[in-house]
Amino acid sequence: MNFRLKTNTQTAETLKVLQNSTGLTPNILSRIGISLSVQQPDQPELVDSDKNGLEFNRNTLTGDHDYFYKSLIRQHAKQEISEESYFPGLFNAHLTRGVKILNEEYKHSGNFSKLLMNLIKTSEENLKGV
Numbered sequence: 001m002n003f004r005l006k007t008n009t010q011t012a013e014t015l016k017v018l019q020n021s022t023g024l025t026p027n028i029l030s031r032i033g034i035s036l037s038v039q040q041p042d043q044p045e046l047v048d049s050d051k052n053g054l055e056f057n058r059n060t061l062t063g064d065h066d067y068f069y070k071s072l073i074r075q076h077a078k079q080e081i082s083e084e085s086y087f088p089g090l091f092n093a094h095l096t097r098g099v100k101i102l103n104e105e106y107k108h109s110g111n112f113s114k115l116l117m118n119l120i121k122t123s124e125e126n127l128k129g130v
Contacts (some may be wrong), residue, residue, distance in 0.1 A: 003058040005088035006049035011096045014103050014117045015054060022112045027060050032119070033098025034069065034091070036105070039126060044093035058087055061095075 009017070015026040022029070037044055062069045073090050074081045081090060109115040 001083055002088055004055060005058065005061065005092050005095075006055045007092065007096065008050050009052040009054035011047075011099050012052060014053040014099050018099070018103060018106060021106060022109070022115070026054060026112055027056065029102065030056070030061055030095050030098065033100075033102045034072075034094045036101040037094040037098035038072055039122075040097070040101075043077065044090075044097040046089055046093050049088075049092070061091070099111045 015029055018024070018029050019026055066124065069091065070081070070086050073086060073094060076094075077090070081097075104116060106112075106115050109118050
């Protein structure tokens, strides 16, 4: 069982920019990113980490909610997922795609306050569709 995840350079840089802009830590931004990624109907592309990526401990990203994240990603994939496929593979794929989406949302919003309002609005719209 793997307990470490390393992002690629682009994701690491985007997380640092978002951290400087929002004041949120990379692990919180990653969690938001994953929630945005699983709202997309298609599967994210698997990514390769590199030496300049950020390294996370699994517990830092999922904490006491690891089962929830695994269930969410399994439900998104619409199939059973092995532990080896889930972390770091699919988790990192969703994190990478989600951070890109979050960054675009931030650019579109223009500031942290508007970003939060847009995320809340999107969340409410998604709940109405359930």
